[in-house]
Amino acid sequence: MKTARKPSRRAFGIAPLDAVRNTPRRRRWQHACKGVAADCCDDVSLPDIPSIPGMTTANEGRFLYRLTNRQYTGRGAIVEIGTWLGRSSAHLAAGLRDSGLPGVVRCYDHFQWAGGANWHAKSGIMREPGSDFMPDFLAHTAPFADRIDAKRSTVTKLEFDPGPIELLVVDAPKRTKDVAALLAKLSPHVMPGVTVMAWQDFMHSASFEIPACLSSLTDHLEPLRPVEVGSLAAFRIRRPWRPRDVAADRLDFHHWSPVRAVAEWEAWKPFVPDDLWPSFLSGLAMLLHDNGSIGTANDILEEVKDDPLVKARWQRWCRTSLANRYAPLFDHMTAIGAIGPDVDMWPIGEEEAGD
Numbered sequence: 001m002k003t004a005r006k007p008s009r010r011a012f013g014i015a016p017l018d019a020v021r022n023t024p025r026r027r028r029w030q031h032a033c034k035g036v037a038a039d040c041c042d043d044v045s046l047p048d049i050p051s052i053p054g055m056t057t058a059n060e061g062r063f064l065y066r067l068t069n070r071q072y073t074g075r076g077a078i079v080e081i082g083t084w085l086g087r088s089s090a091h092l093a094a095g096l097r098d099s100g101l102p103g104v105v106r107c108y109d110h111f112q113w114a115g116g117a118n119w120h121a122k123s124g125i126m127r128e129p130g131s132d133f134m135p136d137f138l139a140h141t142a143p144f145a146d147r148i149d150a151k152r153s154t155v156t157k158l159e160f161d162p163g164p165i166e167l168l169v170v171d172a173p174k175r176t177k178d179v180a181a182l183l184a185k186l187s188p189h190v191m192p193g194v195t196v197m198a199w200q201d202f203m204h205s206a207s208f209e210i211p212a213c214l215s216s217l218t219d220h221l222e223p224l225r226p227v228e229v230g231s232l233a234a235f236r237i238r239r240p241w242r243p244r245d246v247a248a249d250r251l252d253f254h255h256w257s258p259v260r261a262v263a264e265w266e267a268w269k270p271f272v273p274d275d276l277w278p279s280f281l282s283g284l285a286m287l288l289h290d291n292g293s294i295g296t297a298n299d300i301l302e303e304v305k306d307d308p309l310v311k312a313r314w315q316r317w318c319r320t321s322l323a324n325r326y327a328p329l330f331d332h333m334t335a336i337g338a339i340g341p342d343v344d345m346w347p348i349g350e351e352e353a354g355d
Helices: 017-021 022-034 060-069 087-099 116-122 135-138 142-147 174-189 209-220 258-268 274-290 294-304 308-317 327-335
Strands: 076-082 106-107 148-152 165-170 196-199 221-223 233-237
Touching: 022 209, 022 221, 022 258, 060 196, 076 087, 087 135, 087 142, 087 165, 106 135, 106 142, 135 148, 135 196, 135 221, 135 258, 142 148, 165 174, 174 209, 196 294, 209 221, 209 258, 209 274, 258 274, 274 294, 274 327, 294 327, 308 327
Parallel strands: 076 106, 076 165, 106 148, 165 196
Antiparallel strands: 196 233, 221 233
8 A cells, every 4th residue: 555655845845854954054054163163261360359259160260350451452342241240340350351452341230139039049149120220230249440430221122332342251141132222332332353153141041132133143243262160252253243144033043944954053052162062952942832843842852861950950950930831842851751859960060150
């Protein structure tokens, strides 16, 4: 008996996987990422910097110090978006001070306490949600007061000072709408071949919308080394983009098919450190969940379920709002024994700083 022919992926409006993988943009990016190794920052000796609560790892701090101390030339501004209590700001300001160059780090934050157990656990500070924490920031960074210009703003209302930006450190926008707004505002301030963007939480799985947005811009970027033991990744802007190129609807991943989503993530594989890849891949499972492809998301979780960092993070997230937002995924992780009350957990250390 003749069997029915299995419909091709294209019959469902999805291109064959090889065709999706082999777009010129992805091929160029994967070629550019060859030989890009994780940066352990062991060439950096830090000066005395006050101990400030925060989620920036020690390696990320050394990376930020080196950015302003050795790589900054003074051709443009140094801008930080999202400061929290000043841990990263202090490293940037210390590097600038020790470089001998003039200037300040322009630090933007809305300085309103978001609350939640995570902020309390990381800071030891109890505040009412919505309360002003700029005084805490200014107190923590007081030794660098002449090198920091703190500005109160939300991401969508940012107004950069006139002139180019040489270094941009981003730790505020995590969602597509805000990332698109920031990239649009950055466009006229870019110096091609000079401007460096350092994105905190790029490799943090719950912040998967950051790499999803930047996947559309890889033709504009040059990969720099991602930081070992952390979630920070840096890029040099190779050529500018137009505001319409970074409109929220252009960067939105919700129209991606499962095949395209997998292909976009695979394009990042040469760039992401091997030990962080399983955790980074679990972020793809969250993206697929948001797109309604829960079966494919669960398949990915099956693939990474035994990774210690994945298990540690997902176990920890059982006590957060992520467990409700991604209930089918957490149910599956419990069913396959990756998380639960009897699972032996990897100790949570600095690798969890971004959680």
